[in-house]
Amino acid sequence: MNYVIGVDLGTSAVKTVLVDQQGKVAFEHSEAYPLSRPQPSWSEQDPEDWVKGTLVSLRRLMEQSGVDPAQVDGISFSGQMHGLVLVDKDGQALRPAILWNDTRTTAQCRRIEQTLGTELLEIARNRALEGFTLPKLLWVQEHEPEVLDQASLFLLPKDYVRFRLTGDYAMDYSDAAGTLLLDVASKEWSVTIAEAFGLPLSLCPRLVESFEQTGTLLPEIALTSGLLTSTKVYAGGADNACGALGAGILGEGRTMCSIGTSGVVLSYETNKDLNLEGKVHFFNHGEKDAYYIMGVTLAAGYSLTWFKDTFAADRSFEQLLEGVGAIPAGSGGLLFTPYIVGERTPHPDANIRGSFIGMDSGHTLSHFTHAVMEGITFSLRESIEIVRESGKAITEVIAIGGGAKNEVWLQMQADIFNASIIKLESEQGPALGAAMLAAYGSGWFASLGECADAFIRQAEVYTPNPQQAAIYNGLFDLYQQVYTQTRELNNKLVEYRN
Ligand SMILES: Nc1ncnc2c1ncn2[C@@H]1O[C@H](COP(=O)(O)OP(=O)(O)O)[C@@H](O)[C@H]1O
Numbered sequence: 001m002n003y004v005i006g007v008d009l010g011t012s013a014v015k016t017v018l019v020d021q022q023g024k025v026a027f028e029h030s031e032a033y034p035l036s037r038p039q040p041s042w043s044e045q046d047p048e049d050w051v052k053g054t055l056v057s058l059r060r061l062m063e064q065s066g067v068d069p070a071q072v073d074g075i076s077f078s079g080q081m082h083g084l085v086l087v088d089k090d091g092q093a094l095r096p097a098i099l100w101n102d103t104r105t106t107a108q109c110r111r112i113e114q115t116l117g118t119e120l121l122e123i124a125r126n127r128a129l130e131g132f133t134l135p136k137l138l139w140v141q142e143h144e145p146e147v148l149d150q151a152s153l154f155l156l157p158k159d160y161v162r163f164r165l166t167g168d169y170a171m172d173y174s175d176a177a178g179t180l181l182l183d184v185a186s187k188e189w190s191v192t193i194a195e196a197f198g199l200p201l202s203l204c205p206r207l208v209e210s211f212e213q214t215g216t217l218l219p220e221i222a223l224t225s226g227l228l229t230s231t232k233v234y235a236g237g238a239d240n241a242c243g244a245l246g247a248g249i250l251g252e253g254r255t256m257c258s259i260g261t262s263g264v265v266l267s268y269e270t271n272k273d274l275n276l277e278g279k280v281h282f283f284n285h286g287e288k289d290a291y292y293i294m295g296v297t298l299a300a301g302y303s304l305t306w307f308k309d310t311f312a313a314d315r316s317f318e319q320l321l322e323g324v325g326a327i328p329a330g331s332g333g334l335l336f337t338p339y340i341v342g343e344r345t346p347h348p349d350a351n352i353r354g355s356f357i358g359m360d361s362g363h364t365l366s367h368f369t370h371a372v373m374e375g376i377t378f379s380l381r382e383s384i385e386i387v388r389e390s391g392k393a394i395t396e397v398i399a400i401g402g403g404a405k406n407e408v409w410l411q412m413q414a415d416i417f418n419a420s421i422i423k424l425e426s427e428q429g430p431a432l433g434a435a436m437l438a439a440y441g442s443g444w445f446a447s448l449g450e451c452a453d454a455f456i457r458q459a460e461v462y463t464p465n466p467q468q469a470a471i472y473n474g475l476f477d478l479y480q481q482v483y484t485q486t487r488e489l490n491n492k493l494v495e496y497r498n
Pocket residue numbers: 010011012013259260261262300301302303304305317318321400401402403404405406409
């Protein structure tokens with residue numbers, strides 16, 4: 001039996017999966033790493049933690065499985081998107097990585113809009129949002145010019161890790177699309193955008209397809225990971241593109257909902273000229289010349305993690321969620337908005353913060369937990385509605401990410417989205433998608449679609465309960481009002497955040 005390995009460089013942890021030729025996840029391993037918030041609205045990670053975590057996870061995967069490394073045909077990556085890693089001429093990271101959920105760059109976003117006007121949407125196909133890479137580059141240009149002077153290249157998280165494993169620099173189109181420097185339709189770095197901000201094109205790495213081979217493992221890496229210097233490495237893709245591959249989002253009308261640290265509603269798109277005026281993101285897919293549209297909740301799983309760590313640190317997720325099934329829709333009149341690090345879709349607003357509205361002395365920890373899950377899901381429904389308004393009928397949604405581990409949450413998604421929710425055998429969408437890129441790159445299948453047919457299996461379907469769906473429709477109206485009612489208050493609270 002031969003295998004491929006998928007590495008998902010997430011925000012909370014790196015996950016590795018060893019997948020056989022039938023698509024069965026034979027072994028998986030995960031290594032967590034910290035995230036630092038040195039100032040309000042900042043979010044950084046040490047790229048060295050990613051490299052260490054990946055190597056330990058690969059080693060454990062190989063040890064646990066006992067598989068002969070010669071049986072591993074290839075390895076590929078899925079990575080948290082947009083994070084800025086600057087490297088010098090020797091490949092040394094010059095500062096901590098500035099992550100996708102770091103919102104320090106509002107001023108740089110306004111500068112991008114003023115400088116490029118409508119050209120930005122025409123070329124990069126997306127609005128200037130704090131999380132994207134170009135505003136981060138401009139922040140470094142303005143605040144740490146000496147760092148940018150030393151930089152010979154900018155990379156995204158998984159590209160930095162892949163470089164450390166292979167010595168080869170490259171970036172795939174699906175991840176490059178999230179930088180705001182790519183001409184998304186023509187698949188080239190945009191000279192217009194780079195020149196407008198005095199950024200040399202030499203800062204941008206070589207562009208490749210997600211399934212293209214980008215080297216083999218360096219000798220010291222082969223030794224540490226338990227793999228071989230002949231192990232082939234394939235470029236990989238943005239975690240959402242890989243999540244979409246791992247969920248079989250490879251045809252028009254297919255939609256997924258991922259609840260990881262962030263939350264994502266993503267729908268396949270073939271029309272490269274689709275113009276939704278930047279209401280949702282428009283990115284290149286991991287499949288050649290395909291695209292997807294996507295709405296993002298910045299703190300989806302992160303809201304639940306924050307809530308658990310702050311109010312129930314001694315419990316596991318399973319223990320915290322034990323009682324939520326008994327709590328009625330609406331959590332006894334308690335509404336939560338998950339804006340704890342600002343928001344993206346549909347409110348690109350770095351200043352907004354979360355709320356609990358309607359707290360009552362009768363509410364228990366389970367009511368609060370349930371309200372957090374509902375608030376996250378309402379936020380994702382806002383993206384579902386934008387996709388529906390674009391003309392796509394969403395009657396079926398594939399659920400992936402850590403949030404898909406919980407049955408109550410899966411039924412809640414069905415009731416709030418008013419769509420059937422499909423749980424797959426493995427909720428490891430992005431890692432499986434990365435493995436699929438290695439499998440297709442290695443020539444196991446003639447297309448990614450064929451690979452998806454062989455690898456992806458449904459485990460369960462959750463259908464909407466009409467009574468619950470009606471209750472949630474009413475509550476969704478109230479949920480949507482919280483943003484407008486609290487926006488000004490939050491703008492005034494900014495000066496008290498430190
Ligand atoms: N047993 C569980 N039930 C429901 N949600 C969970 C459970 N375990 C973890 N989660 C949620 O999943 C999130 C992590 O999902 P994951 O897909 O691993 O994220 P990432 O790829 O961003 O690291 C956590 O933030 C947490 O809220």
